[in-house]
Amino acid sequence: MFSGCVQEIGRVESAEDERIVVRAPKSVAEVRAGGSLAVAGVRVTVEEIDDGAVAATVTAETRRRTTFDEIGAGQEVNVEVPLAVGDRLDGHLVQGHVDAVGKVVGVEEQGAGLRVWIRPPARFVARVVAKGSIAVDGVSLTVAEVVRDRFSVVLIPATMAGTTLGSLSVGQRVNLESDLVGRLVAARPAAAAADVA
Missing domain, CATH: 2.40.30.20 (Elongation Factor Tu (Ef-tu); domain 3)
Known part of the structure; x- marks a missing residue:
């Protein structure tokens, strides 16, 4: 983890x-x-x-x-490196199990940072929630906005300097992992329905 x-x-x-x-x-x-x-x-x-x-x-x-x-x-x-028991959880829980590959479709300067727009596969869009967490190439980020078939994240200068995301460009492919807690919550109603059936 x-x-x-x-x-x-x-x-x-x-x-x-x-x-x-x-x-x-x-x-x-x-x-x-x-x-x-x-x-x-x-x-x-x-x-x-x-x-x-x-x-x-x-x-x-x-x-x-x-x-x-x-x-x-x-x-x-x-x-x-993986978390150890007792470590501070500054990002969110990330498993390293990639759910989908997205494509960068826009990079815009936004103050001192960058707003990056990513188009994931259609099947993945429902897993992306505005103000929720997402991992992009392993980096914990907050989803800024979801619009139809794409979502955006805003990169602050520290993220741009300390990760590979600061050099993202249009057309580049990125690994995506949805938020583990959100994924489990979304799966629970389906599991409950199966239990009733």
Whole structure:
């Protein structure tokens, strides 16, 4: 479990076949082989640690459901280590289980920050709630507005400087994870109806 508060911008050293190697020295110092790491919002299992870099397997299923289908050497990625019991939860509960891939359709300057518009797949729109939480490439953000087939988030300077989101551009694809609590609440009426039937 993660909070969506990115600790470091890492760099992909290689991404070939089903193996990815990410250099993130600050985060790597806090993980162990067999543990988890969030990379661009995708939870991966750390298999090897070597001199500030981790190696992990990325399956065809993960590539199909995330932006990892296009990830390559040199790419910057948001990196976060898992929460420990008792840690401060500054963002929101993030699992690292990507629900959908969205497309950036607008980037507008807004004061010192940026308003970013993202179009998710149609099936995902109902999971996005204005003033609710969402993880974009693993970053915990508040949904500013939902309009028909898209939503916006506003990035403050600290988020722009401390994550990869400050360099988003129109046409770029991003990993999306809906709010866990909202997802469970939405699923509860369906489960209750099934119990009655």
